[in-house]
Amino acid sequence: MNYNLPSHLKDLPVYQKAMDIIVLSRSISTYLNQDLVYLNTDGSEDAYIYFTGDIIQQSTNLAPEIINAERERYSDKKHQHLETLDRLTHRLYNNCKRLEHSKSNGKDFLPILRGELRKFRKLQRNWMLTL
Template structure:
């Protein structure tokens, strides 16, 4: 991500938590992909492997939405970024739940990511009030 950050943004707890979620989801996804990349006995692939890419994509989009919401001057456009952030966290949480039902040893780490998402949501609620 090559964004020029406002000086105060890197100090925001929600931004720091988003960066933690990005790193955690990438590590978990790498671990899960190794387990889920093998073909089943009937020659089909495990459909859960696609959710590993989804959690990376959704977590990577958290930080830019925070940046965009902070930079936006008009409240209606700011609310669009906040709604997008809500949708991303909702989808990320649901994809974590889906991956917990996969046949991988890495699924044991997904509750950690969901816990971090819970903390992110709490930070998000308080941060939204400051905008």
């Protein structure tokens, strides 16, 4: 992914953790999709399959929000990006919790992603204080 990064951004721990979360969520989603793609006995699809796409979308949006917050000059707009980042992190965490109730062997990897999200939140709080 190339977002035309400022040179200092690659060194930010919060940005590096966001990139780790993207890779991890894609891997977990791929693993979960293999179990959830099949139809139920009544012909309906598994409702949890949509959450796998959600975790990819939300994790992919973390890095651009960090970049936008770093680039923004005005504090009001900077806070908007920070609020968006906070909402994305919260939704991603909740979707991981929901996916843990799915009927898949891949749900065993979701606590790892939630642990990474907790680490990301700590880094995010410290990073927000520097802006």
